[in-house]
Amino acid sequence: MSIKFSSLTFGFIFGLSSLIVAKSSQAALINFSSWNLAGDVEITSLGQVDLSTNALQNDDSPSPDSNFNFSNLPAIDTATLESNLGLPSQSLEPDRNNFVFAFEGSGLENQYTFTEETTLSFNWTFLTNDETRNLSGFDFDDYAFIALNDQIQTLASTNSSISTLIPSSTNFSRQVSGSYTQTFSPGTYSIAWGVVDVGSFDQTSALTVNNAQLFPFNQPIPEPNSLFSLLVPLGFFAVSFLHRR
Numbered sequence: 434m435s436i437k438f439s440s441l442t443f444g445f446i447f448g449l450s451s452l453i454v455a456k457s458s459q460a461a462l463i464n465f466s467s468w469n470l471a472g473d474v475e476i477t478s479l480g481q482v483d484l485s486t487n488a489l490q491n492d493d494s495p496s497p498d499s500n501f502n503f504s505n506l507p508a509i510d511t512a513t514l515e516s517n518l519g520l521p522s523q524s525l526e527p528d529r530n531n532f533v534f535a536f537e538g539s540g541l542e543n544q545y546t547f548t549e550e551t552t553l554s555f556n557w558t559f560l561t562n563d564e565t566r567n568l569s570g571f572d573f574d575d576y577a578f579i580a581l582n583d584q585i586q587t588l589a590s591t592n593s594s595i596s597t598l599i600p601s602s603t604n605f606s607r608q609v610s611g612s613y614t615q616t617f618s619p620g621t622y623s624i625a626w627g628v629v630d631v632g633s634f635d636q637t638s639a640l641t642v643n644n645a646q647l648f649p650f651n652q653p654i655p656e657p658n659s660l661f662s663l664l665v666p667l668g669f670f671a672v673s674f675l676h677r678r
Contacts (some may be wrong), residue, residue: 462568463650465541471517472539475503480555480646484539485639486575486630487516492637493562500604501562511629518542518625520583520604525629533572534635540627542580547619550650554614559589559628560605561598561638573632577640581615588613591631591638605639616650 462480470476474484487493487502488509500504509517511525511534518540527533545551559577566573576590587593589609601608628640 445541461646463645463647465543466646468519468541468543470515470541472508472537473502473504473506474539474541481641481643482541482626482645483579483635483639483641484541484626484628486538486628487637487639488537488634490634492635494635496604500640508537508539510537514538514540514627514629518580518627519623520580520585520625524577524583524585525627527572527574527576528632533574533631535629535631538627538629540625542623542625544621544623545647546621547617549619550616551647551648552574552614552616552650553624553645553647554612555645556610556612556643557588558608558610558641559638559639560601560603560608561591561636562606562636563591563636565592565598575629575636575637575638578626579613580623580627582623588640605637 464479465476465482472484473487474482476482483503485501485503486508487498487528488507489498489502489505490507493497493501512522514520514537515522515525519542524531525535525538527535557577561573561575563573572592574590574592576593577588578585579588588611589597590599597609598607599609600606626640626642630636630638630640
């Protein structure tokens with residue numbers, strides 16, 4: 434009887450440890466439902482969001498817009514996008530003086546106040562149907578970005594990422610993926626992601642963000658294996674104690 438009871442107890446503790454692992458692994462995933470969304474943005478799950486430059490105007494004819502638009506909402510003009518993301522006017526224009534304009538795009542933004550050092554981390558993929566081309570007077574360098582307190586950082590683009598763009602297994606022609614980590618000092622910050630069409634309205638580009646997390650810098654989220662390794666000895670201790678009883 435004691436053996437059966439101990440086995441049941443261990444099973445309970447094992448199940449509890451699995452539950453704790455699941456909760457811990459999701460605790461810091463960003464919930465995008467409270468963010469300001471602009472254009473074609475679809476929240477697919479905690480920590481994951483997809484956005485594109487598709488304006489539902491036969492952007493990739495003869496392929497249908499539904500192959501590349503995520504939310505069934507159109508991308509918006511760059512001036513409106515800048516306003517929605519709280520960015521300075523014309524800040525998304527690559528080189529306005531030389532007539533290199535960003536025409537349309539999509540994005541999302543939110544503000545956070547951190548009381549301790551906090552780390553943002555995420556994985557990203559830039560997808561595009563645009564070819565790498567630079568005609569005289571025009572630059573078709575679509576790009577994806579993250580903006581931290583109005584400071585825009587390019588994650589990838591059609592031209593500058595040419596050495597790493599590879600054929601895509603999605604509906605898009607090419608893609609490149611990467612990861613990003615940034616640690617913030619205590620304070621208030623605006624965080625935004627976006628993707629824009631440069632040089633033309635045709636040919637959709639997109640950005641997917643996944644596993645986006647915010648967590649204390651000195652308290653990284655435990656990996657499932659490491660947390661389990663702490664809980665298993667506790668389980669064996671409890672089994673041994675109950676068995677002796």
